[in-house]
Amino acid sequence: MHHMYYNNGILGWLMSIMHLAFPIIFIFILFRLFTGRDNSQNHFSGHTPRNTPLDLLKERYVKGEISREEFQRMKDEIKS
Template sequence: MMMGYGFGGPLGWLGMGFGLIIHLAFVALIVMAAVWMFKAVFRDGQQANKPIKAVEILKERYARGEITNEEYQRMKKELE
C-alpha cells in the first residue's frame, strides 16, 4: 500500500504542472530583477557623464567661434 500523495502532490500531474509554472515564474522574476539592477547601475554612470559631455560641447562651440566669451562663461556657470 502506498502512503502519501507522490511527486505531484494531491493533484497528481496537474499539481506538478502548477509547480513547474510557479518555479519558472520565480526564475523569470529573478532574471528580470537582475537585468533591472544592471541597467540601474549603468544608467547612473551615464547620467554622471552628461555634464562633462555638455561642457566639452560648449568648449567646441567656443573654439569654433559660434558663441562669444560672455556666452561661454554664462553657459559654463549654468552647467556647473
C-alpha cells in the first residue's frame, strides 16, 4: 500500500488539484465575462476606465448641455 502511494503520490495529488481547480477557474472566468461589465469594453484589458463626476461634468459643458454658470456651480458642489 505504501508503494502504491509513493508511485502515485505527487502526480496523483497534482491531478486531484487540477481536477478541482479547472472547473472553479472556468466558472470564475465565465462570471467575470458576463457580469458587471459593458459589452462594448474589452473584457481582457484588466482595467476599465472610469469617469469621475468632474469628468462627466466637463463633458456636459463641452457638449453645450449646461451653461458656464451651471458648470461652475456644479463643480463647486462636487469639490465640497
